[in-house]
Structures are given as C-alpha cells and as structure tokens.
Amino acid sequence: DHVSIAAKFDRGTLELGGAVRQLGTQPTFDGNLTIDAPDFPSFMRELGFSYEPRRKDLGALSLVTQLNASPAHVGLTNLGASVGDDSANADADLVFGARPSLKAEIKGAKLSLDGYLAAPEKNALWSAERLKLDIFRKFDGDIKIGAERLKIGPWDLHMANADFAVKDAVVSTHGARAQLYGGAASVTGQAHIEESGLAASFDMN
Helix, strand or coil: CEEEEEEEECCEEEEEEEEEEEECCEEEEEEEEEEEECCHHHHHHHCCCCCCECCCCCCCEEEEEEEEEECCEEEEEEEEEEECCEEEEEEEEEECCCCCEEEEEEEEEEEECHHHCECCCCCCCCCCCCCCCHHHHCCEEEEEEEEEEEEECCEEEEEEEEEEEEECCEEEEEEEEEEECCEEEEEEEEEEEECCEEEEEEEEC
16 A cells, blocks of 8 residues: 655655555555755754754755664665755664664764754853753664764864664763874773763773
8 A cells, every 4th residue: 555645844844655565464664754844953843842952053954765664663774864064874773672772874974063962051162951862771772873074062073983882771882983183083982871861981092
C-alpha cells in the first residue's frame, strides 16, 4: 500500500511518501522524508521544542532522507541536511528493545556548533543553562562523526574525526583526531551522564 503524507506548518513543510509492506508478521515502511523550513529555530519551536539558540539567524532548514521503519527499528539512509551555511550527510539505524541501540555516521562539510547552543544570559559569554545530555542515558550505540571544518568556541578544527561509544550512560572516545592551529591533535576520554549532571575526563595530545 502506498502512503503519502504532506503537512504544512506556519513555518515549514513536511512530506512523507512510500510503501507499507508486510514482512513476516511485521509491517515495514520504505519511503522518503523531506522537510523544508525558512527558519530552523522557529520551526523547532512550532514542533513543540523550547529552543532559543545563541544565533538568531541560523537560517533555513532543508532535510531529505530515505526512511525504513518497522516496529523493531527505524533507519535513515542518505540523509542530507543543511541549516544556513552548515551542512551534513548521515546514515543511522535505531533498533528498539529493552535498551535501544543506535549506530550512526555523520559527515559534515562545515559545522559551526556554537550558534546552536542555548542563548546566554544578558551580558554573559556562555549560557548558564546546563546542556541537556539526558538523552545519552536512554540508549547504547556507536556514533562516528567527521567534518572538514568544525568550529567549537575558540577552536577551529579541520579534518575532524571521532568515534563515540555510548554504553550505560557513559560516552567515550579513543583517539578523536583533528588539525588544530596547523598541528595534529587527538582527544581520549569519557563522560558519565548522571542525573545530577556531567562528570567528564578528557585528555588532549
């Protein structure tokens, strides 16, 4: 059976199209998802998220991906997304269970992460709001991230590559690499995501 859904919001559109098939005892969906919004933060707020980013001019959101879903998992293939001048491609697969398991690979051309963080309080450099990392307590997985250029605070990283393992609310990386100030840098460490906050230990060489 063919499924086609088009949703128009005040600040964006969502289109989902594909086919539903019966695979054994479970239905599966194969199709495509497209999202377009002229202003990314406004669209997120319209979806019900409380989102006030540091930058007010992040720009338009464009997302296209192939989607495969069943009661057992959700997979995204050949995902391409951009917000303003930032862009990334990704593949991801989330398997449901007693503890969900995620495998994802994200590759970006240029990513400037500061602008997406919560806006700081007046006359403050950084937001006093604690980063909401509780989501990492809800699944295990392996996440690979690569970017030709990645800007985080004072760091302007080139050819950044990192493999993150998430297990029992602990996020760890071994030998994350990047070019920084003309030289090579690597980071190893782990972060414990606790109900009371974040306990992290990382070493940079």
